[in-house]
Amino acid sequence: MALPDGVEVVGPMHARFDEVLTDRALGLVAELHRAFDVRRRELLAKRAERVRAIADGGGLGFLEETRSVREDDSWRVADPAPSLVDRRVEITGPTDRKMTINALNSGAKVWLADHEDANTPLWENVVGGQLNLLDAITGNIDFTSPEGKEYHLHDGEHATIVVRPRGWHLPEKHVLVDGEQTSGSLVDFALYLATCGQLQIDRGQGPYFYLPKMESHLEARLWNDAFLLAQDHLGIPRGTIRATVLIETYPAAFEMEEILHELREHSAGLNAGRWDYMFSVIKTFRTRGDDWVLPDRNSVTMTVPFMRAYTELLVRTCHKRGAHAIGGMAAFIPSKDEKQNAFAFEKLTEDKIREATDGFDGSWVAHPGMVEACRAAFDEVLGDKPNQRDRLREDVHVTADQLLDVRSTPGEATEKGLRNNVAVGLRYLESWLRGSGAVGIFDLMEDAATAEISRSQVWQWRTNGVVLAEGEKVTRELVEQVIAEELERARGEAGEDGRRWDDAVALYSDMALSDEYADFLTLAAYEQMP
Template sequence: MSTTLTRSPRVLAAPGDRHDEILTPAALDFIGRLTAEFGERRAGLLKERRRQTLRLAAGSPLDFPMVTSAVRADPTWRVAPPAPGLMDRRVEITGPPQRRMAVNALTSGANVWMADFEDATAPTWDNIIGGQIVLLDAIERRIDFTTDDGKHYRLGADDRLATIVVRPRGWHLDEEHLEYDGRPVPAALVDFGLYFFHCAQRQIDAGHGPYFYLPKLENRYEARLWNDIFVTAQDLLGIPRGTIRATVLIETITAAFEMEEILHELREHSAGLNAGRWDYLFSLIKTFGHRTDFLLPDRSKVTMTAPFMRAYTELLVRTCHRRGAHAIGGMAAQVPAKDPAANEAVLATVRLDKEREAEGGFDGSWVAHPGLVPVCREVFDTVLCERPHQLDRTREDVEVTPADLLSVRRVSGPPTPEGVRTNIAVALGYFDAWLGGQGAVAIDGLMEDAATAEIARVQIWQWLRHRVIDRESVLNVLDEEALALTAVRPWAPVEEARRLFERTALAAELPLFFTPDAYSRHLVQRAEARR
């Protein structure tokens, strides 16, 4: 890689507390090198995403790629063996990289903490750089603070902590507070680059390594881009190739048709695949929402036992285990209830979901709250016993066709008034929290993030497009929910949240994500350039 023309990005945001510890000249130079090498390639892949969307909308069939049939047919290749700290992943907890969350997650008894810069973080500059500070402090075990209500949080020197895995933002997002060559730096390179620069060697010294979750990939080419970034980053810092490990979230319909290819591209850096439920359904509607045979009912009725969802998860397990990779199940988003009877019902729901995953061959699963760690662990302990995983269950009994992955019609049905209201209320409530800088928020007993808001608003769009609901009724419910939210949160930006809902759910053309436009309009706060 040529470095003669490389220069550091300019910081366009005001300085914050301890930001100088993260935004060092050397770290910014590292980000600049990655941007110079890979920025244009990322832009080209985003253009290809749009072309693929148009092809599928025009009727092109979605199938397993013929050109990579040799990769799928070759029984010999495997991904790298599990890295230190990733051998046993039976319980993984997710949440934003905030100080309280870090302590709770790392000491929860979970095997892994996914520190989420993507769906669980509203990307204000303070949240992004503050999250990097939290990760640095967590690795150094120097988080020790007391909140205003007297609760004390600390990481003790002898605490057994979960393995940290960082989820950077997706390829579709920019970081507008950093500018390189007159353009925003890709957000994924900011989140990955800053963490890798500051923490990779520290994690290696602690006996683990720099590990990542990769969100919203749509094909093997996007996985290849990440692999090339990993190689370059390791070379720049003198870290052996293959030290980085990454788990890919299969949360787009197109990626579901290229699971083996994605593992193959990342094989020396691969740590497996994860099944992301709400983003997967969100992707399905974005891709095929114009077709009546992909009309979905209330999202509460689209369970993981639906034929097309079961095909997706069984194919994921079979693909992973065939290649020696971990298969990680989806999120249990429930929040434990204070009432004992209600809490028993919550735990029973979680237990049933985790039993389905463990018995289906998954090696671990996600929870959103520390209170769910014991039930998830109990279920996987029962199935795994003393084994760290079940990679030996190759699921050769599974045969999945393209038709199986796309058999949505078997669960179709009209939305109910309750389903319409729930989607509007959840999207509006989440938008309100996100605009206020909060990316993970408890709503009606569930820990919601951006993925939930996305599926909620695109379902409204899909139902309106196919005229199974009418616009006037939607606006009436929106009025009612906005008034109810204002009554509870009179200080909140409810009117801005309402306008965001109208732009992203009621427009003639569906915006692919709510985050880019909302980020530019509301969360970007530039100051005079520092560099």
């Protein structure tokens, strides 16, 4: 395979990989890397500087230097792109072949084709997922399960594909440019755009993206500049790319308008990435004592004050600027247990009705079986309207103090919560290391975000000496005991054949018990992947 100058592919080449790893695609990767990697690394360094400042007593707030952007009422984002006008129900999941077919057939308006939290960056997944997207767009996709069940695309309307590349912090070690590892973000983006972008345009849609894990408007500016370079490089009209930004970090909540402003020519709105947001809240103020310690993660609902402030501000911000506001993922999945199944549908419906009533234009589900319940909740509020961007929510006035009001969150830290964190973390990591990033655990769909909460909360409770509701202090010894007990339970349920329990427990223990907090679980886990 001929490669552009300075480009090396050090991952193995499997059948049809050359259809994705083309000269056109790898040439774009090289252009993006050379133009933006230094800047990307500088922005990641700024994240670390903020962490140090907060540890030293600093805080978060709305930026004084961008006040003019927030106070200028004249600007709006671009009008919605084709097939992104009505987004009342979106399904998220990895780009394996079965999920690709099921998501497109699900009846959802949008499929978030996930190369990030619901995926693991095994080289085979990175390239294989792109092949599955290509085959889906060209109508050449099918799948037969080991049990012999066949999957095909149905006739009629399919969900619109919106690809989520990896976050700015994640590398791609299998593609080198000038001897350097590349950005996982830019690799995922470039491979899809170069392979499928024009095909989507020809279908009357376009190359659409979900952008994760950003912490500032400067990171959004970097994405916008990457879009401009890529469109020019490939001869695609500027503004064709559209991107929805996940507001899923604490710092980004204070820069929503600025993020929309940076991407306004390419913006498709904002999403309330609730699970990563909770992770970021824990992570950002992890060493600052009791005022920042959250109770059991399952008790931190979307109606607690600081989460309520975040979602209300997101709707207000989006509609003020003509953008879509998309609600967060409901992790519930159908269960074979009738009582649990009824509970899951009741909670999902309650969640989606709340979002639709608050003004969101759509929301996420994690399983095809939940699509109709989400649709029904939004149909009840939207009726025949494709969205409610005209509902400006001028009644909403959110302050920085309200966004930061973690101390008023009701609930307690309990032994059950500690055990659940460990049990979910171990099971998820073991699956992740084997190549699966979306895992049904205890009747919920878990991904990297919930795994990050699980290990971060244990780290925070132990570091801050939290006393559980039952009276026992969270210590290293207690956590080690719970890890050992939950590992034995997990092994007993799932068995040993082909499993990576030893690797999972070593990684989880290191992440939860080390003196220094690691920014991302997935960075350490990636080093254990071939």
